[in-house]
Amino acid sequence: MEKPRWPPxxxxxxIFILAELLAFGIFFAAYAFTRANHVELFNTYxxxxxxxxxxxxxxxxxxxxxxxxxxxxxxxxxxxRRCFHWLLAALAMGTLFLLVxxxxxxxxxxxxxxxxxxxxxxxxxSLTFFHFLHVILGMxxxxxxxxxxxxxxxxxxxxxxxxxxxxxxxxVDLVWMILFPLVYVMR
Amino acid sequence: MNEPRFxxxxxxxxxxxxxxxxxxxxxxxxxxxSGRFFAFLVFGFALLKGQLIGDHFMxxxxxxxxxxxxIFIWLVLVGTLVTAAFWRTL
Numbered sequence: 001m002e003k004p005r006w007p008p009x010x011x012x013x014x015i016f017i018l019a020e021l022l023a024f025g026i027f028f029a030a031y032a033f034t035r036a037n038h039v040e041l042f043n044t045y046x047x048x049x050x051x052x053x054x055x056x057x058x059x060x061x062x063x064x065x066x067x068x069x070x071x072x073x074x075x076x077x078x079x080x081r082r083c084f085h086w087l088l089a090a091l092a093m094g095t096l097f098l099l100v101x102x103x104x105x106x107x108x109x110x111x112x113x114x115x116x117x118x119x120x121x122x123x124x125x126s127l128t129f130f131h132f133l134h135v136i137l138g139m140x141x142x143x144x145x146x147x148x149x150x151x152x153x154x155x156x157x158x159x160x161x162x163x164x165x166x167x168x169x170x171x172v173d174l175v176w177m178i179l180f181p182l183v184y185v186m187r
Numbered sequence: 188m189n190e191p192r193f194x195x196x197x198x199x200x201x202x203x204x205x206x207x208x209x210x211x212x213x214x215x216x217x218x219x220x221s222g223r224f225f226a227f228l229v230f231g232f233a234l235l236k237g238q239l240i241g242d243h244f245m246x247x248x249x250x251x252x253x254x255x256x257x258i259f260i261w262l263v264l265v266g267t268l269v270t271a272a273f274w275r276t277l
Contacts, residue, residue, distance in 0.1 A: 002251070003249055003250060003251035004250055004255060005250070005251050005252040005254070006250065007245065007246065007247060007250050007254045007257075008246045008250075010246070014257075018261075021261045022261075025264060028265055028267070028268070029268040029269065029272070032268065032271075032272030033268075033272045035272065035273075036272045036273070036276050037277065039271045047219070051213060052213075052217070053219045054213070054219075055209065055210075055213040058209045058212075058213075059209060060201065062205045062206060062209065065240065065244050066198065066199075068244075069198045069202075069243075069244050070198070073198075076207060104219075110225060143196075148224065158235055163246075166244075166245075167246075170244045170245045171245075173240060173244070174237050174240045174241065174245075174258070177205075177237050178233050178234075178237060180209075180233070181212050181216075181229040181233045182233070182269065184216055184224075184231070185212055185213075185215055185216035185229050186226040186229060186273060187219070187228065
């Protein structure tokens with residue numbers, strides 16, 4: 001069977017995904033090159049980050065992405081009810097991510113840490129919060145897709161909406177795969 | 188013919204691989220293992236995880252033409268820039 005020339009979902013979301021990846025790529029490069037000029041500072045304050053929380057968040061995003069894959073597979077088999085349930089499970093994992101990340105922010109803010117504390121925290125807070133906002137947007141999209149799936153609006157023949165939401169959610173997951181070692185681990 | 192039910196789906200294998208690479212990365216981080224080897228080991232894992240997500244979760248493995256390489260090119264660019272920045276400091 002000949003491969004399609006276009007990725008799954010609406011092409012517009014893929015243009016948006018490329019724009020988002022460009023923005024995150026610039027952010028990652030800026031972090032890495034700024035760190036090169038402040039190695040001691042970055043290595044010192046990186047130790048204050050909670051790697052266990054980062055592990056839970058990484059597992060949560062990977063698991064939610066896996067659930068979304070299963071949701072897409074379900075709708076391709078014309079099972080919108082199962083698709084809805086997988087999407088709900090993915091949303092639960094997304095909620096776990098938001099709760100753990102919020103707890104991390106609360107811990108930092110209660111210690112008086114903010115964007116002005118130093119260059120490391122400026123990058124850490126802005127980079128992770130930029131991603132945090134993308135998780136929220138991704139969850140809003142997944143929720144809208146889940147509700148439409150529940151109403152039976154998708155089928156094996158027409159499920160572009162599910163694939164579109166899934167593609168965006170996987171992008172959010174993909175970006176975190178780079179962010180996690182870059183900010184929390186590499187030293 | 189249906190596949191035997193005890194076989195894991197390909198996407199489940201990818202999921203388990205992503206989890207394994209994540210736990211190794213966490214182990215490196217929580218034990219404060221530093222230096223060029225460990226830094227580029229976990230970063231290499233991150234790039235591999237990105238490619239697995241692009242190929243298997245986003246479905247680009249089954250796409251022909253330029254879109255097939257969209258995530259790969261992004262990973263190469265980010266990988267090159269981050270490696271260049273970290274190389275001289277480790």
